Amino acid sequence: MIQYFIRRLLLAIPTFFGATFVVFMIAQYAPGGPYEQQLNALKKGQGSEGAGSAFGTETMAIPKSQLEALQRYYQVNKTPFERYLIWLGILPRPVNDYRATIGEPRNVGGGLRVIVQRGGDGSYRVVKADDPTTVLDGWYVDLSEEPNSVWVYQRSQRGILTADFGDSFTYRKPVTELIASRIPVSAQFGLIGFIITYVVCFYLGTQKALKHGSAFDVVTSSIVLIAFSIPGWALGAVLLVLLGGGSFLELFPTGGFQSSDYETLNLMERIADRTWYFVLPTVAYTIGGFASTTLLMKNSLLETLGQDFVRTAYAKGLRENRVIWLHAMRNSIIPLVASIGGIIGIFLAGSYLIEYAFNIDGIGKLSFEAVLQRDTNVFFAFAVISILITLVGSMISDFVLALVDPRIRFR
Amino acid sequence: MSNGSDQSKPLTINQRRWRKFKGLRRGYYSLVILMGAYLLSFLLPLLINSKALMVSYNGEWYSPAGRDFLKSLPLVSLVAPPSFYSGETFGSAGDQAEANYRLLQQQWDEQGSDNWIMMPPYPFGPNEDITLAGNEKFLAPFEADGNGFARWLGTDDRGRDVLARMAYGFQVSMTFALLIAILEYLIGIPIGAMMGFFGRWFDLLMQRFMEIWSALPFLFLIIIIVSFVEPTFSLLVFLLVIFSWLGIATQMRAQFYRERSRDYVAAAVSIGVSTPTIIVKHILPNTLVPIITFFPFAVVGGITALVSLDYLGFGLPPPTASWGQMIGVGLSNLRQYWLVLVPFSALFATLTLVVFIGEGIREAFDPKVFSRLR
Numbered sequence: 047m048i049q050y051f052i053r054r055l056l057l058a059i060p061t062f063f064g065a066t067f068v069v070f071m072i073a074q075y076a077p078g079g080p081y082e083q084q085l086n087a088l089k090k091g092q093g094s095e096g097a098g099s100a101f102g103t104e105t106m107a108i109p110k111s112q113l114e115a116l117q118r119y120y121q122v123n124k125t126p127f128e129r130y131l132i133w134l135g136i137l138p139r140p141v142n143d144y145r146a147t148i149g150e151p152r153n154v155g156g157g158l159r160v161i162v163q164r165g166g167d168g169s170y171r172v173v174k175a176d177d178p179t180t181v182l183d184g185w186y187v188d189l190s191e192e193p194n195s196v197w198v199y200q201r202s203q204r205g206i207l208t209a210d211f212g213d214s215f216t217y218r219k220p221v222t223e224l225i226a227s228r229i230p231v232s233a234q235f236g237l238i239g240f241i242i243t244y245v246v247c248f249y250l251g252t253q254k255a256l257k258h259g260s261a262f263d264v265v266t267s268s269i270v271l272i273a274f275s276i277p278g279w280a281l282g283a284v285l286l287v288l289l290g291g292g293s294f295l296e297l298f299p300t301g302g303f304q305s306s307d308y309e310t311l312n313l314m315e316r317i318a319d320r321t322w323y324f325v326l327p328t329v330a331y332t333i334g335g336f337a338s339t340t341l342l343m344k345n346s347l348l349e350t351l352g353q354d355f356v357r358t359a360y361a362k363g364l365r366e367n368r369v370i371w372l373h374a375m376r377n378s379i380i381p382l383v384a385s386i387g388g389i390i391g392i393f394l395a396g397s398y399l400i401e402y403a404f405n406i407d408g409i410g411k412l413s414f415e416a417v418l419q420r421d422t423n424v425f426f427a428f429a430v431i432s433i434l435i436t437l438v439g440s441m442i443s444d445f446v447l448a449l450v451d452p453r454i455r456f457r
Numbered sequence: 458m459s460n461g462s463d464q465s466k467p468l469t470i471n472q473r474r475w476r477k478f479k480g481l482r483r484g485y486y487s488l489v490i491l492m493g494a495y496l497l498s499f500l501l502p503l504l505i506n507s508k509a510l511m512v513s514y515n516g517e518w519y520s521p522a523g524r525d526f527l528k529s530l531p532l533v534s535l536v537a538p539p540s541f542y543s544g545e546t547f548g549s550a551g552d553q554a555e556a557n558y559r560l561l562q563q564q565w566d567e568q569g570s571d572n573w574i575m576m577p578p579y580p581f582g583p584n585e586d587i588t589l590a591g592n593e594k595f596l597a598p599f600e601a602d603g604n605g606f607a608r609w610l611g612t613d614d615r616g617r618d619v620l621a622r623m624a625y626g627f628q629v630s631m632t633f634a635l636l637i638a639i640l641e642y643l644i645g646i647p648i649g650a651m652m653g654f655f656g657r658w659f660d661l662l663m664q665r666f667m668e669i670w671s672a673l674p675f676l677f678l679i680i681i682i683v684s685f686v687e688p689t690f691s692l693l694v695f696l697l698v699i700f701s702w703l704g705i706a707t708q709m710r711a712q713f714y715r716e717r718s719r720d721y722v723a724a725a726v727s728i729g730v731s732t733p734t735i736i737v738k739h740i741l742p743n744t745l746v747p748i749i750t751f752f753p754f755a756v757v758g759g760i761t762a763l764v765s766l767d768y769l770g771f772g773l774p775p776p777t778a779s780w781g782q783m784i785g786v787g788l789s790n791l792r793q794y795w796l797v798l799v800p801f802s803a804l805f806a807t808l809t810l811v812v813f814i815g816e817g818i819r820e821a822f823d824p825k826v827f828s829r830l831r
Contacts, residue, residue, distance in 0.1 A: 064669035068669065272805075272809050280784050417680050
């Protein structure tokens with residue numbers, strides 16, 4: 047079994063790279079990314095300083111030095127594949143990138159002053175300004191397009207593989223920090239939704255199996271399937287109109303996550319406040335999740351109840367409850383337990399459609415806005431995390447399945 | 458159906474399944490209602506339209522709604538004549554904009570003129586907004602507009618008729634979802650079949666590919682792609698299909714994988730039947746059950762995907778009437794309850810019918826018989 051999991055793990059690695067590669071490449075071709083936004087901002091800045099001609103703003107040239115700095119920052123001159131490797135952290139990216147004139151001292155941050163010297167053989171070296179005999183390690187030099195000028199920089203291999211997602215373009219904050227601040231919101235929906243779904247599905251599936259073919263069975267089947275089909279956010283819209291102070295009752299707030307005076311409340315009031323804001327989105331969020339697990343539970347229990355060992359248990363005179371709950375159930379919950387890998391998904395839960403509809407600042411809304419504003423680092427972080435969760439989730443499922451069902455042997 | 462054929466020839470399994478399906482009334486009637494409504498929706502330009510069905514003006518006959526109908530048909534639309542007539546055509550001097558047939562009808566009636574207009578049963582179009590005289594924003598259901606015409610289900614934030622948009626939205630949703638489901642099958646079935654039948658490196662390679670594909674956040678990718686390629690109906694169909702064929706392919710793979718180890722396949726191979734014949738004529742009919750029972754849920758998937766994309770504003774280009782866009786407008790105008798409730802009811806009814814059909818089909822094709830003591 048260990049062998050199986052090692053193989054599973056190894057197969058997940060190419061999948062991870064493949065999926066991130068596709069996402070990265072598609073995003074590369076989206077216009078209006080951070081580079082273009084900065085470029086436009088520069089152009090506008092130039093236009094307002096200049097003669098003020100409306101046509102001038104479009105054609106106004108950006109100073110070469112600024113353009114070059116921008117291009118270097120966003121690695122515009124690299125191929126998309128190189129950019130992908132840099133993003134991953136396999137290829138180094140330039141950091142602390144400064145323009146310097148050859149032979150003149152340049153402040154490079156941290157109180158350090160350097161001088162770039164051209165050697166006799168055309169190579170460059172970076173030395174301390176105070177002490178030109180010390181050659182500094184870890185500083186590199188690229189030629190600039192402007193005469194007599196170079197870029198002096200250090201290299202860093204931070205990237206996705208070192209869990210460094212960079213900074214958000216719109217929020218000017220590290221992406222990791224941004225996502226960490228939103229996770230509690232989304233995880234609350236995920237956790238509560240997960241518990242509700244499993245409790246309801248277990249109970250409903252069992253009852254449906256025991257009353258197979260009855261009116262209860264037929265009606266609940268239709269209900270869970272219809273609930274599965276309706277998009278949760280659309281149901282949320284109806285709930286808002288009916289109960290959320292839209293046109294009829296005003297039982298629940300129209301949206302948001304907590305009251306504005308949340309900080310002043312005591313613990314009990316806080317819990318009540320959260321719950322109050324929580325009801326409608328949670329209904330919208332969980333409503334679609336019952337169908338598959340309920341039917342899984344039902345079919346699995348039905349199948350077990352038809353097996354010989356159940357017949358034997360009845361035959362030797364055991365009470366019905368004992369047969370069902372002790373003998374049959376243990377074998378029937380295996381598929382239900384196997385789907386537990388989905389629990390890891392709770393951290394990203396609360397789909398962006400629902401967060402958008404209810405105006406909740408969770409991860410979903412964050413990443414949807416990141417897509418709209420071309421905040422690529424945030425979007426990439428979301429994509430990477432969701433890809434990882436998908437992969438890890440299915441691995442956990444397999445692992446748990448192997449734990450609860452000793453009959454399962456992996457090839 | 459005559460009963461005479463029953464004795465002479467036994468029914469094929471598919472005939473028996475169809476009979477069983479017809480016997481399950483809920484699913485069968487749902488199918489009849491949904492198909493009826495869908496076929497009827499092709500006549501929408503003649504039923505719900507702001508343009509006149511028939512205009513008789515100074516001895517000449519015009520039918521702008523009829524021309525709209527021709528334009529709405531696939532292929533015919535390429536040669537259909539334009540349905541636009543300016544107000545000037547019908548005597549309003551200097552009016553280059555489209556004729557306002559409802560007002561013309563009123564005018565001609567009042568003047569007792571020989572000219573007459575026959576309007577469609579519900580004379581409001583899905584895309585006419587406040588720029589047209591008399592239309593008003595946020596009319597409640599059955600409230601009369603500026604010209605005294607009652608709007609059965611009110612108007613939206615731009616003065617467009619909600620009933621008309623809901624009806625046209627139904628046609629768009631169904632066409633879109635059916636197309637997606639069919640194309641998804643055309644791609645998913647052959648690929649899944651080949652994976653299951655040939656196995657080995659092809660299977661392994663495709664499985665890795667599908668794993669990658671299914672790990673992608675596909676709605677976000679569609680949003681990104683749509684932002685730099687003009688979103689048209691066919692582009693959206695294409696994008697959703699390339700992300701949604703995985704489900705059926707996985708099912709077909711499992712089916713073919715199981716079937717190919719059966720004796721009848723070995724027998725067919727041993728007498729020299731060609732591989733394509735084995736796949737299509739011998740194995741495929743045995744895998745019909747998941748194909749057919751899955752279809753209604755593929756349609757459900759298509760409808761909900763379109764609704765969600767339209768809601769986010771990355772679906773069909775405006776002013777196409779679509780339920781997602783309508784609910785989105787409703788969400789930002791919660792006090793106008795009909796803006797949410799009308800499209801949602803339509804969505805709910807459609808999805809419910811599809812689910813009932815799906816349950817009926819599953820019952821007819823895949824009756825699970827469980828035997829249990831007590």
